Amino acid sequence: xxxxxxxxxxxxxxxxxxxxxxCDPISGHVSLFWxxxxxxxxxxxxxxxQNEAQLDKSGLPSDRFFAERPEGSVSTLKIQxxxxxxxxxxxxxxxxxxxGLNTEAFFGQGTRLTxx
Amino acid sequence: xxxxxxxxxxxxxxxQEVNITCSHNNIATNDYITWYQQFPSQGPRFIIQxxxxxxxxxxxxxxxxxxxxxxxxxxxxxxxxxxAVYYCLVGDLLGGFKTIFGAGTRLFVKA
Numbered sequence: 233x234x235x236x237x238x239x240x241x242x243x244x245x246x247x248x249x250x251x252x253x254x255c256d257p258i259s260g261h262v263s264l265f266w267x268x269x270x271x272x273x274x275x276x277x278x279x280x281x282q283n284e285a286q287l288d289k290s291g292l293p294s295d296r297f298f299a300e301r302p303e304g305s306v307s308t309l310k311i312q313x314x315x316x317x318x319x320x321x322x323x324x325x326x327x328x329x330x331x332g333l334n335t336e337a338f339f340g341q342g343t344r345l346t347x348x
Numbered sequence: 349x350x351x352x353x354x355x356x357x358x359x360x361x362x363x364q365e366v367n368i369t370c371s372h373n374n375i376a377t378n379d380y381i382t383w384y385q386q387f388p389s390q391g392p393r394f395i396i397q398x399x400x401x402x403x404x405x406x407x408x409x410x411x412x413x414x415x416x417x418x419x420x421x422x423x424x425x426x427x428x429x430x431x432a433v434y435y436c437l438v439g440d441l442l443g444g445f446k447t448i449f450g451a452g453t454r455l456f457v458k459a
Binding site for chain 1: 389397
């Protein structure tokens, strides 16, 4: 596709439910990032992939958060046993090489997760 | 990782030039300065990047003084559609995956 695609755009989950958020990066992009953005705040780093390798997951807030990119393209962010504090917009970004956001990274529109 | 400080918000009128300054006193030798723009309900969009002096592209200019402890994003002749949040990021190209966003600057452009 022409850009980074995220699905679903909106997700409402009951507390305790598991959710899976999908990111389709731009074809051929090496780097993929997940960010969490609370209302009125800047995006906060969650995790980073270089191809299929998860090089950094230090931003994942708890062991309920899990991300994968098994074939080096599509990535899934999974949140188990969702809590209200997980409500946020989850952003995915990709870039052509391994220089991260210090090159032209492309963001998707995000998935707005609301936990009720 | 270098921390950045930006004004929380700025107001402007259509047709004016807007300058947003970012402070990054602890910038490291290998760090680059990158600016992103974010509209409501959208992901951030890359605007411009620089290392020193001046960089210009079709949408903005980036001014970086010799000491590199600050940078200024300049938007010429803003329009209503430039109303957005602007983020200044500082990071090493090799460690860019963990670049930190601050709270950004909310720019309001009025008619």
